[in-house]
Amino acid sequence: MDSRNVKTVADARALVEGRGLSHVKLGVVDLDGVIRGKYLASAKFIDALESGFKFCDIVFGWDSNDQLYDKCDFTGWHSAFPDATARIDPATCRDVPMEDDMLFFLGEFDGAAAQLCPRRLLRRVVDRAAGMGLVASVAAEFEFFVFDETPHTVREKNYRELRNLTPGWFGYSMLRSSVESDFHRSLLKLCDAMDIPIEGLHTETGPGVLEAAIQYCDALAAADRAVLFKTFAKVWAQRQGKMMTFMAKWSNAYPGQSGHLHLSLRDHCGKPVFHESGRPGNMSDTMRWFVGGQQALLPELLAMVASTVNSYSRLVPGFWAPTDATWGIENRTCALRVIPGSPSSQRVEYRVAAADINPYLAVAAALGSGLWGIENRIEPDRPISGNAYDMTHPATRALPRTLSDAANRLIGSSAARDLFGDVFVDHYAMTRHWEEREFRKAITDWELARYFEII
Numbered sequence: 195m196d197s198r199n200v201k202t203v204a205d206a207r208a209l210v211e212g213r214g215l216s217h218v219k220l221g222v223v224d225l226d227g228v229i230r231g232k233y234l235a236s237a238k239f240i241d242a243l244e245s246g247f248k249f250c251d252i253v254f255g256w257d258s259n260d261q262l263y264d265k266c267d268f269t270g271w272h273s274a275f276p277d278a279t280a281r282i283d284p285a286t287c288r289d290v291p292m293e294d295d296m297l298f299f300l301g302e303f304d305g306a307a308a309q310l311c312p313r314r315l316l317r318r319v320v321d322r323a324a325g326m327g328l329v330a331s332v333a334a335e336f337e338f339f340v341f342d343e344t345p346h347t348v349r350e351k352n353y354r355e356l357r358n359l360t361p362g363w364f365g366y367s368m369l370r371s372s373v374e375s376d377f378h379r380s381l382l383k384l385c386d387a388m389d390i391p392i393e394g395l396h397t398e399t400g401p402g403v404l405e406a407a408i409q410y411c412d413a414l415a416a417a418d419r420a421v422l423f424k425t426f427a428k429v430w431a432q433r434q435g436k437m438m439t440f441m442a443k444w445s446n447a448y449p450g451q452s453g454h455l456h457l458s459l460r461d462h463c464g465k466p467v468f469h470e471s472g473r474p475g476n477m478s479d480t481m482r483w484f485v486g487g488q489q490a491l492l493p494e495l496l497a498m499v500a501s502t503v504n505s506y507s508r509l510v511p512g513f514w515a516p517t518d519a520t521w522g523i524e525n526r527t528c529a530l531r532v533i534p535g536s537p538s539s540q541r542v543e544y545r546v547a548a549a550d551i552n553p554y555l556a557v558a559a560a561l562g563s564g565l566w567g568i569e570n571r572i573e574p575d576r577p578i579s580g581n582a583y584d585m586t587h588p589a590t591r592a593l594p595r596t597l598s599d600a601a602n603r604l605i606g607s608s609a610a611r612d613l614f615g616d617v618f619v620d621h622y623a624m625t626r627h628w629e630e631r632e633f634r635k636a637i638t639d640w641e642l643a644r645y646f647e648i649i
Contacts, residue, residue, distance in 0.1 A: 198389050201284060202284055205284055206284040206287060207240050215296070216236055217233040217235055218297050218298075218299065219290060219297065219299070220232060220233075220239065220242075220282065220299050222280055222313075224254070225254065225310065225555075225622060227421060227424070227501075227550075227553060229421060230249075242282055246280060246281045246282075247279075248277035249277065250278070251268070251269045251275060251276060251278040251307055254266075254268055257628065263624065265627075265628070268306075268617075278303050278307035279307070280303045281304055282299050283299070285415075286300035287299055291384060300418060302317070309615055309617040310617065315614060316554040317414060319557075319558045319562045319614075320412075320414055322565055323459070326568065327462050328460070328461060329460050330412065331413070332413045334420040334454070335407040336406055337403060338405075338438045338451060339448075340402045340403070340438050341438075342358070342435070343436070344432065344437065345437065358401035359377070360373075361402075364397055365396075366397060377434075381406075381427060382395060384426065388426060390419045391408065392407065392409070393409045399448075400448040403451070410456065416553075420553035420557075421554070428440075441549070442502065442505045442548035442549060443504060443513075449515075450513055450514070451549040452515070452547065456533075456544075457542055458540060459564075466537040466538055468481035468541065469481075475523040475534045476535070476540055477540075483567045484564035484565075484567050485532060485542055485564070485567070485574045486572035486573050486574035487564050487568065487570070487572045488567060489530060489574045490519075490574075492519035492546060493591070493593055493594060493603055494610055495562075495607065496593055497600035497603070498552075499547050500546065500547075500548065500600060501552055502550050502597065503629055506595060506597060509546070509593060515546070516529035518582070520578050520591065521575070522577045522578040522579065527578070527582040527583055528545065528582050529545055558613075562613040563613075566613060575588075575591070596630065597630045598627055604619055604626075605620065605623045
């Protein structure tokens, strides 16, 4: 059996037993979009397919660097970090081509932890859409820098004077992609083997920066593809003595790295619902309300999309990233870009997202806000024509400028609480406040250069 055909518990068991595997790789995704996992003995894995498995709930009690949150009610020393119950989704089965016949599966949390589990959160938003008779298609595209470095050398160099895969600013370069064709083609081969189909791969503007556009599919599977791409592309690169970064902005010398999301809706019969010929931008009422909801809630949900301190270094004028909740038709200076087309290609591009997104949370925010807009028939502003950066926008459309400000907006959002629940909103906002406080403890190179001698 091909791993792509695994849909049920019986399918997964048959494939593991048929390959005679001693162990299987199993992962869950934390609030920062990091896959945490382990090798699990095949007998234990097969039992877990039916009855679930246990995973320490510390994954909701620490940050991306394994540092414990200081104000966490969900888990901590006070609760003794118990196990949480999780279950395996057989349909996430992937081959791991770097490890012979090894298989990988994603799990998601049940019980109390389900309220915080990013994958379960997105599943609830998908279920909300289904209750409205709608199904979402989503695609992610990521920009990422590639370096001739290793995890050891970047630390030895203190992340300075890094050697990029290629030099110079050379977007859409046929020269660079042809010279580095072994690198490009082996990445495409890896993604094909792991059922992460890449529709386009090209160089972007900057030394050693690439952009990969992942083929669209239903929302939950699209987030799976995105999180697997970010992890296993890095695995593949490091095994070749190279490194990738998906930071929102790793250097002041270059533009930030996007993680744009493309979204569309169809009804339960498969008919697209965003397209209506003869209307401005071919936008149906449904699409207009969807964009209206996204625009209205973008400032309130930004912490779920721009989830790191570094995210806000990208959201500055003139660097291909929005600073206000704006929208336009085929306008790349806006946060939301409506892309007119045929009924099947009509979609909205959620351009505020960077490469550092947790795909589950970002898709949940982008889709959930649009559904909220449809439910409440939210009208968007007039579409922006021309350069949105050069225009003055209402204060209500301004995006938070820091992660802490964004977390405060999330806490105060009644729509966020309706869409995602009080437990998630309060816990997640706490984690973002922690992230900002940790950053404030650091002394930056900029501060040293500016103040060391002169003040």
